[in-house]
Amino acid sequence: VIQSRPMTDINSITHPADRLLAAIDSKRAPVCVGLDPVVEKLPVALRPEEEDDAESIAYAMEEFCFEIIEAVSPSIPCVKLQSACFERYGHHGWISLQALIQGTTQEKMQIILDAKRGDIGISAEHYAAANFQDIPGIGAFAPDWLTINSYLGEDGITPFLKHERHGAFAMVRTSNPGGDAIQNLRLQDGRTVAQAVGELIASVGAGFVGERGFSSLGAVVGATKREDAARLREIMPQQLFLVPGYGAQGGGIDDVLPCFKSDGAGALVTASRSVIYAFEPNDPNWMKSVADAAAKFADEVGQAVGNR
Amino acid sequence: VIQSRPMTDINSITHPADRLLAAIDSKRAPVCVGLDPVVEKLPVALRPEEEDDAESIAYAMEEFCFEIIEAVSPSIPCVKLQSACFERYGHHGWISLQALIQGTTQEKMQIILDAKRGDIGISAEHYAAANFQDIPGIGAFAPDWLTINSYLGEDGITPFLKHERHGAFAMVRTSNPGGDAIQNLRLQDGRTVAQAVGELIASVGAGFVGERGFSSLGAVVGATKREDAARLREIMPQQLFLVPGYGAQGGGIDDVLPCFKSDGAGALVTASRSVIYAFEPNDPNWMKSVADAAAKFADEVGQAVGNR
Numbered sequence: 001v002i003q004s005r006p007m008t009d010i011n012s013i014t015h016p017a018d019r020l021l022a023a024i025d026s027k028r029a030p031v032c033v034g035l036d037p038v039v040e041k042l043p044v045a046l047r048p049e050e051e052d053d054a055e056s057i058a059y060a061m062e063e064f065c066f067e068i069i070e071a072v073s074p075s076i077p078c079v080k081l082q083s084a085c086f087e088r089y090g091h092h093g094w095i096s097l098q099a100l101i102q103g104t105t106q107e108k109m110q111i112i113l114d115a116k117r118g119d120i121g122i123s124a125e126h127y128a129a130a131n132f133q134d135i136p137g138i139g140a141f142a143p144d145w146l147t148i149n150s151y152l153g154e155d156g157i158t159p160f161l162k163h164e165r166h167g168a169f170a171m172v173r174t175s176n177p178g179g180d181a182i183q184n185l186r187l188q189d190g191r192t193v194a195q196a197v198g199e200l201i202a203s204v205g206a207g208f209v210g211e212r213g214f215s216s217l218g219a220v221v222g223a224t225k226r227e228d229a230a231r232l233r234e235i236m237p238q239q240l241f242l243v244p245g246y247g248a249q250g251g252g253i254d255d256v257l258p259c260f261k262s263d264g265a266g267a268l269v270t271a272s273r274s275v276i277y278a279f280e281p282n283d284p285n286w287m288k289s290v291a292d293a294a295a296k297f298a299d300e301v302g303q304a305v306g307n308r
Numbered sequence: 309v310i311q312s313r314p315m316t317d318i319n320s321i322t323h324p325a326d327r328l329l330a331a332i333d334s335k336r337a338p339v340c341v342g343l344d345p346v347v348e349k350l351p352v353a354l355r356p357e358e359e360d361d362a363e364s365i366a367y368a369m370e371e372f373c374f375e376i377i378e379a380v381s382p383s384i385p386c387v388k389l390q391s392a393c394f395e396r397y398g399h400h401g402w403i404s405l406q407a408l409i410q411g412t413t414q415e416k417m418q419i420i421l422d423a424k425r426g427d428i429g430i431s432a433e434h435y436a437a438a439n440f441q442d443i444p445g446i447g448a449f450a451p452d453w454l455t456i457n458s459y460l461g462e463d464g465i466t467p468f469l470k471h472e473r474h475g476a477f478a479m480v481r482t483s484n485p486g487g488d489a490i491q492n493l494r495l496q497d498g499r500t501v502a503q504a505v506g507e508l509i510a511s512v513g514a515g516f517v518g519e520r521g522f523s524s525l526g527a528v529v530g531a532t533k534r535e536d537a538a539r540l541r542e543i544m545p546q547q548l549f550l551v552p553g554y555g556a557q558g559g560g561i562d563d564v565l566p567c568f569k570s571d572g573a574g575a576l577v578t579a580s581r582s583v584i585y586a587f588e589p590n591d592p593n594w595m596k597s598v599a600d601a602a603a604k605f606a607d608e609v610g611q612a613v614g615n616r
Contacts, residue, residue, distance in 0.1 A: 036430075050445075051444075052444040053444055054445045054446050055445065082431055084425075084431045084432075085431075085434050087434070087435065087438035088438045088441075089443060090443045090446045091400075091402040091403045091406070091446075094398060094399040094402050095399045114427075114431075116425070116457065117392075117424070119390075119392060119422075119424050120482060120483060120484035121484055121486075122344075123390055123392045123393075124392075126392035126393050127392045127395065130396045130398075130401075135396070135397060135398045136359075136361055136362050137358075137360065137361040137362045138362050138397075138399075138400075141398065149426075149457055149459065150459070151457065151458070151459045151479060151482070151490055151491070152484060152486060152487055153482075153485075153486025153488065153489040153491075154486040155484050155485055156486055156487075171459060174459070174460050174461075174464075175428060176429055176460055176461065176463050177429075177461075177463055178461025178462040178465075179459075179460055179464075181462060181508055182459055182461055182504065183459070183461075185501070185504055186495065186496045187494065187495055187496065188494045188495065193490070196493055197490055
């Protein structure tokens, strides 16, 4: 099984990969719960008072996410917030996203903001500042990690690595059906496009490695791409893999194991819908159902990785 | 020279490519001004009252952008708002971005929101809704166009094409130095990655073509990639090209001409810093300087395209 380390003070760990690994150790499970809140799926008790008001809806989603974080925190070290779900509600969604990130301590939960940001150098610097720097009068947004694009190359990536407590997961191999059309193309030298992107990420990330050997530049590698994961693991030995697609998207335990290194470290498996909607809408004990689903998910992955 | 059509009622044109082409015709210039506001560069007269307050800063940026839109509107059919510059100021930035888009009629100016959004299918649908659908209590954000990622493939793109008045420019070949690392790789079949992405965009966009032969799915093709532009133009005959990198990033008129078709249509050349900061900070007539720089830019590109 994975060795557990005492969680003395996760907040005191500066490097984002070291901090995330410490959080994973403390829960003995390399897993993440994806928070993709959709108003129609909220428990009846949390439905917004005003159905036609973005502020009410965003606030209901915020409450739901805070409750989920509370429910899953005994077994889960990390949550991933889907920015798109909040952006649907304009600045009200933005306020809720900020409240969630600022209102959750790193001790309780590591936070990935899944916003897939990226642009050419100067604009990437603005995006990095938007996420990781102090906003005057508001404070820092400051998710521990942000998902980013890799298509723009190095000067679109490095701006996100200059904020020492924060890291970025760059898209390498996505979990969706359409991803193959570009990512799986074969280059003249025999590599796939995703493998070439992986080499770029490994190279750019090499300057940002923490004490435990992982970079603050990680990689998104979908759970549905089992055949590619082992090769990408070799190409990116210093990258933490964020592995979405487990559960509802069809990825299973055998699909995600190749994302881990032989010592059981190196990946963070993400499930979303199968955990956060593991209840009947009218269930007054919906938080218990979510907590149970989270514990089962954490146990399933933790056991499989520990017992390889 | 480019034929001018009477601009009877641009708002009444539903298809975003037809509408953008009508706007281009009305100004006789296939150009766009990029609004990348940075507080340090604002005219002294517009500097925020409170330097340490995101709301003051965002409002100053909003005022600046409204003034720029007013100044350049006699010669420029389209502006591109850089989302990252606004996101730096949290929800206050969001409110200003919304005010700018909602407060500018399509008759006056077509608007591209440069946000480089994209994710797998269901999340892409949320992003499309965030930008193109009505937000209850707030109204639609509704830029005419949005820039998007192409790395995730078809199911990451089509959600942005389902809102009939709106279009998307997908990143194909970016203007930054780092773009080559991925986009210029050579595939086994001889194409570059950018060319393969271009074929995907052409294929996906084929179902969304307007009366004038252009799709509501366009392509971002940087002005600094002259050697690639002609081939990409062949690959994507139905795509409008959004061509950033003119001026400050080093692209010149000869670099952008291959982005146009032989009839002078098909591209929108974007300049940002060289227009919006064409003044001394203390200049009380800074709007005149910006208007002059915009007119010169529009004339330069309009003449060159018209005289090929």
